[in-house]
Amino acid sequence: MEKVSAKILRKSIHSFLQNYHYFTSTAVFLAFPFSVSILVSQALATDISSSILPHxxxxxxxxxxxxxxxxxxxxxxxxxxxxxxxITSSIFSLPFTLTFLLFAKACTIQALKNHKPSLPPSFSSIIPLYKPLLQTYICNCFFILSANATAFCLMFLVFSCIEGLGYNSSTCIFFMSACGAILFSVILANALVICNMAIALSGMEGHGGYLAILKACVLIKEKTSIALFLALPVNLALAAIEALFHFRVVRTYHMAGKEWPCVALEGIFIAYLYSIFIILDTIVSCMFYKSFKSGSSWIHLEDKLLLRIEFPEDSFEELP
Structure with missing residues (x-):
């Protein structure tokens, strides 16, 4: 697992460096507005006195x-x-997500498909990819909501059973709460990995919607550990950049006697770094898809039946 993950990460970094000027320009002109919106919205969401968060x-x-x-x-x-x-941050950044972020992902996927991207990017080749990405993103939102609802329903059933059995001590409640938080994190992490793969798959194949999510679920079946390992470095980097923005920009905003031009320039640079890692995350998802698209995935069904599942452009194909 470590060897496969490391190989995919190396290929992703190599592809990024090979087309460095194209990807960095894509990050600046397309992903940058989304990065600013998500960083600012998260800063606003941490303020308990904001108008939406308390409600x-x-x-x-x-x-x-x-x-x-x-x-x-x-x-x-x-x-x-x-x-x-x-939820508050997602509401604030939703218009930028549906426009700038999806166009940035479309530019990145188009570059990986063409191998020789043009600079500046041709929007005539990007627009056909935007529609399936938009359809898949909307379906991803419902998928994430379903995953959260499933996690909360499972925790509700567990707490109801525990309460019915008479285990109401503070130690038991704390232990079950910790287990519920872990369960929620595991379900949400798997859902996010599937959504990222569905976005990459819909861009590479040109088909969006719920079918892309279904194909993504089949694609990463029994490969979930690799997908989670690939998502970990980029998400840690994004979390570190968000913390850096809070420390260097948001904290400075509440301090008196600081010059705003320097703070604004530092915030722009941090948002630029955030955009770069968003592009890297898209590249990693596409390389993960290509690593299985080039070959075949072998899975066991009912311990006896062996199926080879391939992913053509229009439909699944199962061969004995």
Whole structure:
């Protein structure tokens, strides 16, 4: 697993460096507005006095209380706050996501398909990729909502069973809350990996919608550990850049006596770095798709039947 993941990462970095000028210009002119919006929206979402966050937090808290989750659990309070901040940030950055981010991904995927990208990019070749990416992204939103609902339903059933058996001690509640947080993280991580693969697959094949998500689920079946390992470095880098933005820009904003031109330039540079890693994340997803597209995936069904699953442009093909 480590060898396959390292090979895909090396190919991704090689492709990025090989077309460095194209990808960096794509990140600046297309992904950059989305990066600014997501960083600023996250900074606003951390402010509890914002206009939207308290309402979302209150609604989710009422929903958790009605579902029977222990209100005394500190872990569920933190989970509620993080989910509320994520929803608030997503609402603010949604227009930039549906435009600049998808166009940036389309430019990146088009470059990987052509092997010799043109600079500046040709929008006549990018626009046909935008429609399937948009369809897949909308389906990804519903898929993420379904994954969250599934995680919360499972936690509700577990807490209901535990409460019915009479285990109401603080130690038991803390242990079950920790297990619920881990379960929620695992389900959400797998859902995000599938969504990233669906975006790359829809761009490479030109078909979007729920079928791209279904193909992505089949593609990474029994390869989930590789997909999670590939997603880990980029997501850690994005989280580090977000923390750097909060430390260098947001914190400075609340400090008196600081000159704003320097802070603004530093914020632009941080947003540029964020854009670069968004492009790298797209390249890694495309290389992960190519690594299985070039060959065949062998999976065992019912311990006896062996199927070779290939991914043609229009449909699945199963051969004995």
């Amino acid at each position: 979302i937090y209150t609604r989710l808290k009422a929903l958790f209380d009605a579902a029977g989750f222990p209100s005394s659990s500190q872990l569920f309070t933190i989970l509620n706050l993080k989910v509320s901040q994520t």
